[in-house]
Amino acid sequence: MSVAAKPLNPRKTPLQGRSRATCDAILEAAARILESEGRQAFTTNHVAELAGVSVGSLYQYFPGKEAIVAVLVRQMRREMLDDFKEAVRQSRGEDLPGAARALVRAAVRHHLRRPALAQVLEREEADLPLDAETGQLKQRLRELVVGVVADHGVAEPDVAALDLIAMCHGMVDAAVQGGERDFAQLCARLERAVLGYLNAGDIRR
Amino acid sequence: MSVAAKPLNPRKTPLQGRSRATCDAILEAAARILESEGRQAFTTNHVAELAGVSVGSLYQYFPGKEAIVAVLVRQMRREMLDDFKEAVRQSRGEDLPGAARALVRAAVRHHLRRPALAQVLEREEADLPLDAETGQLKQRLRELVVGVVADHGVAEPDVAALDLIAMCHGMVDAAVQGGERDFAQLCARLERAVLGYLNAGDIRR
DNA sequence: TAGAAATGTGAGCAATTATTCGCATCATGA
DNA sequence: TCATGATGCGAATAATTGCTCACATTTCTA
Numbered sequence A, B: 001m002s003v004a005a006k007p008l009n010p011r012k013t014p015l016q017g018r019s020r021a022t023c024d025a026i027l028e029a030a031a032r033i034l035e036s037e038g039r040q041a042f043t044t045n046h047v048a049e050l051a052g053v054s055v056g057s058l059y060q061y062f063p064g065k066e067a068i069v070a071v072l073v074r075q076m077r078r079e080m081l082d083d084f085k086e087a088v089r090q091s092r093g094e095d096l097p098g099a100a101r102a103l104v105r106a107a108v109r110h111h112l113r114r115p116a117l118a119q120v121l122e123r124e125e126a127d128l129p130l131d132a133e134t135g136q137l138k139q140r141l142r143e144l145v146v147g148v149v150a151d152h153g154v155a156e157p158d159v160a161a162l163d164l165i166a167m168c169h170g171m172v173d174a175a176v177q178g179g180e181r182d183f184a185q186l187c188a189r190l191e192r193a194v195l196g197y198l199n200a201g202d203i204r205r
Numbered sequence C: 001t002a003g004a005a006a007t008g009t010g011a012g013c014a015a016t017t018a019t020t021c022g023c024a025t026c027a028t029g030a
Numbered sequence D: 001t002c003a004t005g006a007t008g009c010g011a012a013t014a015a016t017t018g019c020t021c022a023c024a025t026t027t028c029t030a
Helices: A017-036 A044-051 A055-061 A065-091 A096-112 A115-125 A131-151 A157-177 A183-204 B017-036 B044-051 B055-061 B065-091 B096-112 B115-125 B131-151 B157-177 B183-204
Strands: none
Touching: A017 A044, A017 A055, A017 A065, A017 A115, A044 A055, A044 A065, A065 A096, A065 A115, A065 A131, A096 A115, A096 A131, A096 A157, A096 A183, A115 A157, A131 A157, A157 A183, A157 B157, A157 B183, A183 B157, A183 B183, B017 B044, B017 B055, B017 B065, B017 B115, B044 B055, B044 B065, B065 B096, B065 B115, B065 B131, B096 B115, B096 B131, B096 B157, B096 B183, B115 B157, B131 B157, B157 B183
């Protein structure tokens, strides 16, 4: 009955080129299965088969399937954070609408690469014992956005950042789920939402 | 390898009072497990145990665990839709801010009852073959909101409704996940977002 | 080129979970 | 009250999936 806290970190770091390729194949196969067949099809045997390697090889590098997901999640996170850092860099010297545009672009770009995968991994994250890491990521992302809005004199930048992130997240999520592909138009609507929210705040004081 | 499309609908409708109670116990146990122990603990045997009935009884009414989740999801949906219908009724004759307030209240109320459960069920929905039903629900919800915003002369009511629903969804989700409990303040922020979005639209034309 | 170290293999065992079935108990109506 | 159908039970079994291990192959290095 005890859960025994299974390890999530890779078992062994690949040293040679071919083992690196094996790991990549496993990760890619896992991603493909998650994004197009769903979690019930996500079994170690199936992942290995699709990757063209044996289960034994899989277990040489990953202690279990959760560990594979953990790597994918971390990859996604790093990309997302990088996108946002770049957006913040670009937004220096811009006015508020310009800054909003840069941030919104980052939020969309993150889902642009592999929309279905991004969505699944976010759901998967909830079942993974990565709470501390997840918290850190959210915190950094929030700080980035807080910095930008604070620079433009927005009141209560902390709350505003939280809300802006959440509303953009919701809108992008819905758009992807609904199969929208016109990302330029989506960006425009996100900007409208962001600027609208910020304006409404100004009006009140 | 074939998935064989398992049935999702209840097997037998309970006729006597005690069987009704059995079903309720099963559904409640399932809900409790999902909201506090997570999906990995959601097994038929465990559900039956917590419900205080035998597995046999469980399988008498549900062809599998997905069927239990399906019932819970449908229940949640009905409640949500009812909340929104009521909100629309209340919003008749109100001005735009008043209408926004009513809709926002409905969006929050839906998560107020059992926040953790609502969140889990939404995730669970994605793995269930209920796409048609899900689509219908979203459509009806959208129509309700379209009606309200159109009444107030909002341009492109269709797109606006979609965006408003999505942004509120995202914000409520984030708030619940973050453990927020001050729902009044959350409502205020949602209203700000909604009205801000609608205003930003007006400004453009 | 020989030995060592790394990597790859997949049948098969272990563990978990889903599901059934024969039988006991309870409710109903004639 | 008895008979019949509904409901409940849970050990036993089926099915799935996780995971290991003894051995084969490849690469490295000295």
